[in-house]
Amino acid sequence: MSLPRRVRVTARAKLNLGLAVGPRRADGFHDLTTVFQSISLADTLLAERQPRGFRLIVRHEPAAERGRLTARTRAAVPVGQANLALRAARLAARHAGITGGARLTLIKRIPAQAGMGGGSADAAAAMAAIFALYDVRVPLAERLELGAELGSDVPFALMGGTALGTGRGERLRPVRGLRSFRAIVAVPAWRVSTAQAFAELDRFRYGLTARNAPLRFGKVTGRMVIEPCEFIRLGNSFESVLGARSPSFTGLCSRMREAGLLEPRMTGSGSAVFGLLARGASVRAVLDRLAGSEALYVVRSARRALDIGRLR
Numbered sequence: 001m002s003l004p005r006r007v008r009v010t011a012r013a014k015l016n017l018g019l020a021v022g023p024r025r026a027d028g029f030h031d032l033t034t035v036f037q038s039i040s041l042a043d044t045l046l047a048e049r050q051p052r053g054f055r056l057i058v059r060h061e062p063a064a065e066r067g068r069l070t071a072r073t074r075a076a077v078p079v080g081q082a083n084l085a086l087r088a089a090r091l092a093a094r095h096a097g098i099t100g101g102a103r104l105t106l107i108k109r110i111p112a113q114a115g116m117g118g119g120s121a122d123a124a125a126a127m128a129a130i131f132a133l134y135d136v137r138v139p140l141a142e143r144l145e146l147g148a149e150l151g152s153d154v155p156f157a158l159m160g161g162t163a164l165g166t167g168r169g170e171r172l173r174p175v176r177g178l179r180s181f182r183a184i185v186a187v188p189a190w191r192v193s194t195a196q197a198f199a200e201l202d203r204f205r206y207g208l209t210a211r212n213a214p215l216r217f218g219k220v221t222g223r224m225v226i227e228p229c230e231f232i233r234l235g236n237s238f239e240s241v242l243g244a245r246s247p248s249f250t251g252l253c254s255r256m257r258e259a260g261l262l263e264p265r266m267t268g269s270g271s272a273v274f275g276l277l278a279r280g281a282s283v284r285a286v287l288d289r290l291a292g293s294e295a296l297y298v299v300r301s302a303r304r305a306l307d308i309g310r311l312r
């Protein structure tokens with residue numbers, strides 16, 4: 001079969017259903033325990049084969065049910081060499097001995113620096129696109145290892161579904177039996193730098209409270225049927241180091257609860273907060289009750305992170 005000229009990759013965002021961060025390690029990263037969950041909100045990556053070199057164009061497409069992307073949000077997505085998708089494409093090509101290149105068009109819908117794994121999703125999509133364009137088969141374990149070179153969340157963005165993440169987030173074990181769910185994700189205007197959020201945890205030494213986290217998460221993962229709230233109730237360490245932003249976070253959680261959303265929780269190091277929709281609840285009614293300026297996304301849990309399609 002001939003090589004495809006173009007491929008389209010759907011790259012889904014993630015939520016952390018609970019996230020417990022441990023102390024800083026000698027290599028500067030932090031051991032953590034979390035449950036990653038793929039969700040329906042996704043970027044699209046179009047990749048077209050070209051003889052050599054890699055280029056990237058980024059387009060922003062509004063995906064929020066309510067609220068808009070601000071210019072600052074858009075600016076948080078790097079263009080050019082700093083973009084993780086471009087770095088991932090180059091790494092994948094080098095790894096597989098591919099000498100050809102690709103032109104990438106990234107259609108961005110996942111808000112950046114919100115804790116939803118948008119950059120990692122794009123990196124995973126770029127790796128998958130390069131392997132598909134040049135028909136290279138790379139075993140999953142090898143792809144995950146390669147992904148970890150780009151970022152701690154990239155292996156999950158390749159694997160998808162529901163997974164227990166340990167180590168710096170790159171060690172994954174699939175979790176079975178989690179009930180599917182719908183949620184509303186609220187994204188405040190402020191953004192969070194992951195590195196800075198981890199540094200704040202060090203400053204306040206909250207990480208030390210996460211010592212028994214693998215045990216607490218392990219107790220839940222062993223069950224036949226798991227409700228998402230069982231993981232969510234295990235908490236998120238980053239909620240304790242918001243400093244001046246703490247009142248705005250707790251205010252948002254109260255408004256979400258008042259609107260009928262269950263168990264509001266921060267994802268990753270923020271700033272996005274998600275709340276579960278009760279079974280049978282009307283999205284419209286909840287949105288109507290939810291006051292505030294945050295951008296709102298309606299999502300559902302997804303079984304996969306990536307979908308790859310060949311185009312003519």
Ligand code: C5P
Pocket residue numbers: 028029030031032150151152153167168169194195198
């Ligand atoms: O792995 P990634 O590039 O996404 O991490 C960004 C930064 O977040 C790291 O440079 C590090 O400062 C911090 N980090 C950490 N512990 C982790 C993951 C990330 O300290 N488990």
